[in-house]
Amino acid sequence: MAKKYQLEYDFTSLAIVEIDSDIAPIKDMVDFWSGAEDRLAASDGDYNLAWLKQLGSFILLNRRLPSDDEGWCPLTAEHGITITGFEIWTPDEDEIEIEKL
Numbered sequence: 001m002a003k004k005y006q007l008e009y010d011f012t013s014l015a016i017v018e019i020d021s022d023i024a025p026i027k028d029m030v031d032f033w034s035g036a037e038d039r040l041a042a043s044d045g046d047y048n049l050a051w052l053k054q055l056g057s058f059i060l061l062n063r064r065l066p067s068d069d070e071g072w073c074p075l076t077a078e079h080g081i082t083i084t085g086f087e088i089w090t091p092d093e094d095e096i097e098i099e100k101l
Contacts, residue, residue: 002082003048007056009089014059016085017075019048024080025073026051032071063088 003021007014019026030036030050043049058066065086066072075081 002080004084005048005052006085007052007059009056009060012089013085013087014056014089015065015083015087017052017055018082018084020077020080021048022080026080029072030054059086060089063090 001020001022002018004016004018006016026047030040030047033039033054036050039050039053040047043053055066058069058072065075065083067074073079073081075083
């Protein structure tokens, strides 16, 4: 059975993701990257949560969803992952603070 999650950053929705844990290769994607043990521990051993945090970081850093990127499976229903909403987050330049040193 698929579970639905909303990824947010700074009160902005980044993506809505449905994961069918029976077929999604979440564990493989989490374990692919170095630091997987720490990420998993920070997520209380929950692979879905660890992977969703990775996905959120990817979206923020790259301003897109992973596509043919190393370590990521296609985010499609046949792989147990469906993106039902996606929005590119852009920081507000007015919120950037500059201090002359």
